[in-house]
Amino acid sequence: MGTRPAPYQVVADAFRQAIAEGAWAPGHRLPSRAKLGEEYGVGENVIRRAQELLITEGLLEGRPGAGTYVRERQERLTMTRFPALGHPSAPLAPEGVASWEASSIAKVPAPDAVATRLAITPGEHTVRTAYEFLDSARRPLMIATSWEPMAITGTTAVVLPDGGPLAGRSVVDRMAYLGIEVVRADERTRPVHLDREQGHLLGAAAGSLATLIERTYYDSGNRPVETADLLIPADRWTIDYRLHLTTGQPPH
CATH class of the missing domain: 1.10.10.10 (Winged helix-like DNA-binding domain superfamily/Winged helix DNA-binding domain)
Incomplete structure (x- = not known):
């Protein structure tokens, strides 16, 4: 039986x-x-x-x-890494993203892992910004959370990524406004399972597979100026890495 x-x-x-x-x-x-x-x-x-x-x-x-x-039948979307660092529409670069929403909170104590990535003391104040990326029907495609040290932006007009004279502009543009040149972005990817809150935001089931991209921007003095977690549902996205090579680089 x-x-x-x-x-x-x-x-x-x-x-x-x-x-x-x-x-x-x-x-x-x-x-x-x-x-x-x-x-x-x-x-x-x-x-x-x-x-x-x-x-x-x-x-x-x-x-x-x-x-x-x-669910409507959907074609897989493509996200190409990296877009040009200074591209003003970098937040909208992924295919299929029609709009995005952001919400920033100042004076958020840096969690230990974030502090390590930003090379600051755990608990030091940051600006945390939550992003939702939407398609033309305003359905969620991906989410991201970024942290910036308030020691860099805290007394300036661009302290909030979603406010001020450069609201909605890229990290590169906002740092350039302060005379800081962003020259590098490091990324680390790993598979994760969505928790209930993440699944709710993405219209997906808790436990669904996603790709987490941990990205950190550095200035010309090798100082981290922003770090972010990009959470990308694995069943919707193909992630392409476009690498620009120069003569003399050894094979890897």
């Missing part, structure tokens, strides 16, 4: 069938979890787990504040 499937798996199978048969077409907004729970005779937690499973499989997508939808 075989093991009976869990209730959320039974509900997930019913959802798959509704999508496969066209009863739920691409773009269809699912009823509330309470209503689906009544229809299938289960609790809302079972409905949530079924939805999260299908989000992981790419059949559904969550839209923060708007509900859960049958």
Whole structure:
């Protein structure tokens, strides 16, 4: 006698069938979890787990504040690393990004890992900025969080990346306004699983695979002036690295 499937798996199978048969077409907004729970005779937690499973499989997508939808067929997007450092539209460089939103908070104590990347003392004040990158339908494509030492920008007009005379401009442009030349960006990538909050922001299931890019900008004196975490859902993006080589470089 075989093991009976869990209730959320039974509900997930019913959802798959509704999508496969066209009863739920691409773009269809699912009823509330309470209503689906009544229809299938289960609790809302079972409905949530079924939805999260299908989000992981790419059949559904969550839209923060708007509900859960049958996912439109999407082509993979391409992100080329690196864009030109001084390019004014660098935040919008990734393919498919139509707009972005930012929210900055000053005097945020630097967590230990961030302090290490910025070569400052843990707890030292930073400006933390959260970014959301959206497509033309205002669906989330990726998110990022950056930190800048307030020792560099704290008494200037460009202390907040989303305010002041250079609001929305790149780190390179804002640092140039202060007479600081940004000459290098180091990046480290690693696979991560989205936590519940990250999944909510990206319309993805908690536990979904993503690529984390830890990027740090350096000035001409090798001082870190900004560091950022870019969180990119693995099922949506291909990341290309474009390397400019010069004669005489050894093979790697």
